[in-house]
Amino acid sequence: MGSFIKRVVSQVILALLLSGFSSCAHELNVKNFGGSEESTDNTTAFQKCLAESAVKKCDCYVPKGTYYFSQDLFLPSGSSLIGEGEASRLIFNKGGVRGYKNGSVNFYxxxxxxxxxxxxxxxxxxxxxxxxxxxxxxxxxxxxxxxxxxxxxxxxxxxxxxxxxxxxxxxxxxxxxxxxxxxxxxxxxxxxxxxxxxxxxxxxxxxxxxxxxxxRSGISNVKIKKLAIVRQTDGYAILLEQPLNVSMNQLMIKGYGGILLSHYANKCSITDNIIDSERGYAVCIENFSSDNAVLRNNVVFRRNGLDTGGDCAIILLMGAYNNQVCYNDVKNIGERSRDFGGIFSHALSFNNRITNNNINGAAEGIGTYYGAFNNIFKGNVIEKVRFGIVSYYSRSNVYVGNRLNISYLGKEYSYGILDYGTLSNIYETSELSGEMTFDIKNQGSKGMVVKR
Structure with missing residues (x-):
């Protein structure tokens, strides 16, 4: 009987290992690698912990505390950077969270x-x-x-x-x-x-x-979870190029920019985060990135008349395709009446689904720009905006079942829907309310279809 039990136990352990079960008895603690709240730059300690995380398939664990950085922190493939929520604070006086490319930081x-x-x-x-x-x-x-x-x-x-x-x-x-x-x-x-x-x-x-x-040269199979990340200088708290299967979950991000996924980002997820961003986008997925998900995030986007760059809270940019942006709560705070929006598909981005988001207080709620095509905007609630929907030189986009409340007291015109220079956009069963100069405006568009 003893030998039988040993065989069964051995088989169970082998099955768990093959299924990805961690062989670590506990997480790797950054403090055991030299991480300290007293240090002005914890980069070296965190890099050592992350390298071990990738090798051993364990979490690089960040206990409660405030940890300062004066340069970029680079994640390797297969690593996990996980803390205890808001109590685990990473303060970047310079730099932010990045990812290696072909194992190197020296790319441009x-x-x-x-x-x-x-x-x-x-x-x-x-x-x-x-x-x-x-x-x-x-x-x-x-x-x-x-x-x-x-x-x-x-x-x-x-x-x-x-x-x-x-x-x-x-x-x-x-x-x-x-x-x-x-x-x-x-x-x-x-x-x-x-x-x-x-x-x-x-x-x-x-x-x-x-x-x-x-x-592909970017990092893959990475987790960033339960951390507060503050970037003190211009740039993004998290900026990853060519990432594959990277999950960013339950983060609290504050600074001049939120999360940027660039250059063929694929199958990444940005879920259940709180992102408070100034100047730069809160979330940007750009440059031929595909099959990514931006779900259930709470976003505050702050803008004033002096800020430049980053013209909306969440954007799909330059050929981004097959992405989902759903169930996000976007609150816009600022003084600008132009170029200050909620969620856009922009610059030739296509086949994206932007559904069931709440957007409050933007100059422009949702829209498509510069040749964006075949995007679907469905079930979004947009309130206290100057423009509900803007489509500008785009084509074959579908807007269905969106609820638009227009509320703007400035000197410029306000619109429920502005369709400018587009081809074959469809607007179906959108609800329009509030005070506006124009409810639906076709300005030089062709094939525009409105279904009440």
Whole structure:
């Protein structure tokens, strides 16, 4: 009987280990690595704890206390940074929470954001054009990849903002002129046959010949949870490039910017956080980021007439697609009557769902800008705003079942819905109330559909 029990216990332990059960008897405590409330810079202690967290698959635990930093704190893949909620405070006099790329902190972006300079990054090219809806690509060098690899692809076009900020080229903003603009996305290699990579999903866009393909270089499988993070200088409390499967949960963030996920962020979650942001966005998901979720956050966005940059609380920006922004509570505090909004899909972002959010006090509640297309805004409640919905040079977006209360006492016009220079937007069963100059205004748009 004894040997039988030993075999069963051994099998149970093995099963738990294989299922991802932590072999740690307890969390790794940053104080055991030199973390101290008396220190002016806890970066080294936290970095050591995070490195051990990644190796041992344990939590890097931050006990109650206030810990100061004077530079960026870089998270490795597989690490977990977890505290005790508001009582575990990280104060960044300089820098913020970042993530390594290919294990390095020494990367930067050129003027064209598609041309990131990342140490040891490996690239190849498409051999021939790929059409939208295709699930396989032919590359110049398939030896760089193996089945299961996560990759990014992009067409290596010049900076799209050159076109998007030039009103003389506005006819290009909103149409099927895809070759003018940068495009890119995240994929997983499902199979390889010679020089053909088979992907886990179909391409939502076409890519021209000689587009670039590379292995992902950002961090993956990371948790940041139950911490108070304060950034004292301009910039974001959390800024991650090319992150994959990173969860940010139950955080309290305060500073000049909240959370920025940039460059092919994929399958990340920002949930159940309290974010109080000035100047920069509270949440920004940008540059071809996809399949991310922004859920149930409590957001305060502070702006005044002198602030520049960061024109809304939550934004999907520059080709971001298939993201969800749902059940967030956004409160806008500030003096600006322009460029001060709630939740936007902007600059060629597409196929996103913005649903069941509450937005209070913005100049503009929700909207689409600069060629954003095929986005769905549903069941949002927008109160005490100058504009309920703004669509500006966008196309084929659907607004359904939103409740708009307009309340603005300034000199400028106010609108329930402003549709400006768009193509084929649909507005269905929106409720309009309050005092406004125009309830629904079509200004140079084509194919606008309003269903009462």
């Amino acid at each position: 972006y050129t003027n064209n954001y598609n041309n990131e300079v990342v140490p040891d990054a490996k690239y190849t090219r498409l051999r021939r054009k790929v059409n939208q809806g295709v699930d396989h690509i032919e590359v110049a060098n398939s030896d760089l990849f193996k089945v299961g690899d996560n990759i990014v692809m992009f067409n290596n076009k010049l900076d799209s903002w050159v076109i998007l900020e030039d009103e003389k080229q506005s006819t290009k903003w909103n149409g099927d002129h895809g070759d003018y603009f940068a495009k890119g996305g995240s994929f997983k290699v499902k199979n390889i046959q010679r020089d053909t990579l088979f992907l886990d999903t179909k391409l939502p866009f076409a890519l021209p010949e000689h587009s670039m393909i590379s292995l």
